[in-house]
Amino acid sequence: LHGIREPSFHHGGGGVRDHVLPGNKEYREGDEIQRPPSGGGGGGSEGSPDGSGEDAFRFVLTREEFLTLFLDDLELPDLAKRRLVEGSDPAWHRAGYSVAGTPSNLSLARTMRNSLSRRIALKRPKPAEVLALEAEIAALEGDPEAVDRLLALKAELATQVKRSQRIPWIDPIDVRYRRFEPVPRPVARAVMFCLMDVSGSMTEDMKDLAKRFYTLLFLFLQRRYKHVDLVFIRHTHEAAEVDEQTFFHSRETGGTLVSTALEEMRKVVEDRYPPSDWNIYAAQASDGDNAAGDSQRTARLLIDTILPACQYYAYIEVGRDSEHGMPGFPRGPTDLWRTYEQLVSAGAPMAMKKVRNRREIFPVFRELFAKRGILEEAKG
Structure with missing residues (x-):
């Protein structure tokens, strides 16, 4: 849209016209009157001898x-x-958690909380406990008097490792997604x-x-x-x-x-x-x-x-x-x-x-x- 004004007819700035001006106090017959500048300034296509001018500012708006x-x-x-009202646009509100969803709705905090609860309930060995057994076994290696103790520790370590492998850190049943429901x-x-x-x-x-x-x-x-x-x-x-x-x-x-x-x-x-x-x-x-x-x-x-x-x-x-x-x-x-x-x-x-x-x-x-x-x- 090039403006919002409607076109109208008016006198142009050029041409020669005869005027009768009542109440003239300034001019006499034969005086030259400077032509008033034409309306609608802005830049034109012709060059200016003194380099001065003005850019036309125009922009287009969509509907x-x-x-x-x-x-x-x-x-x-x-x-x-x-x-x-029937058919109105619903608003989406939080409605707890679900076991299925999109990655963007994955709740890390709730997932890790479920994982921790499951590992505690199934008595999964803690990493610190496994490291402590390995350190104790390493300390007893080469001690002929601690053969029985060393065998017992190795058996316990094997049991702990197998238990850790059977009980994963995060199981699919731990994963939770934020759930949303449409509410009218x-x-x-x-x-x-x-x-x-x-x-x-x-x-x-x-x-x-x-x-x-x-x-x-x-x-x-x-x-x-x-x-x-x-x-x-x-x-x-x-x-x-x-x-x-x-x-x-x-x-x-x-x-x-x-x-x-x-x-x-x-x-x-x-x-x-x-x-x-x-x-x-x-x-x-x-x-x-x-x-x-x-x-x-x-x-x-x-x-x-x-x-x-x-x-x-x-x-x-x-x-x-x-x-x-x-x-x-x-x-x-x-x-x-x-x-x-x-x-x-x-x-x-x-x-x-x-x-x-x-x-x-x-x-x-x-x-x-x-x-x-x-x-x-x-x-x-």
Whole structure:
């Protein structure tokens, strides 16, 4: 990847152009104005007469390196509920010793301990005892008065040597290997509900911003977590759970009732995701418009049903380049923004951000899902 900026059209540094510059206080007709340097410095292919220049610094990132750089310090907040689930990755724990195994798991200490116990039980002669007999025999050699003693010592030495040969220092029955068993471990299971407004008030630019946000969210979850389900819900005046393809590419539109999306989410939670076993998250994208009177029902659904079951609820409002509509006609926060703002002020596990253009999507995404320690340091 050669950078992350998108191409755009702009005036080049060369050529001849006529300009009308209001408020000129410095130049008169006939004055020569030095051409400003063209943008985009760096080294070129031509030589420099004075030897000065600048090397272009460029490097290539793989997709994995790119995702690591941008997404590894993010997390789902408060991922606390853990359960034993079928098919989860087991953790390997020590489970005593076994008589078979790989050389890397050989336990030398346990093997030598078993060897010592066996040699003591079978009364294998100690090397020091054999050496003492050999030394005594060597001392009595040539003494005519110690013939009987010498014969007895030699017989005892022969017996000790044979016994040592029959009882090996280490026997296969002594060998022990460290044993490991797979133990199921609790895993944190999570589900992310993606709620997107596709009503008629959402322009194509607004939908594009929302889809880019959800694309980032999808990449983040797929890379960071193994046990995360994604539930896609599109809504107009009606809401429906859809698959990924429909969520991102369907052209359906209509009126606006935000409460229908929350009601659909409530039904899915009741059917498939009990809050006692699942960490439930939601990310909603909308332009903030809602039908008259529906904001109150939306707030009631959030307070009574959705937020008590959620670990975290993120809301982004897309497409508002400013807090004003047409010049001279100021427009304040939307109904949905005011409704959610009251919930956040009351301490609900929610976060709200506005996205006005593409450049703001990733910074907003990082703020919503930054690790708590990193986020607190940034605020401090």
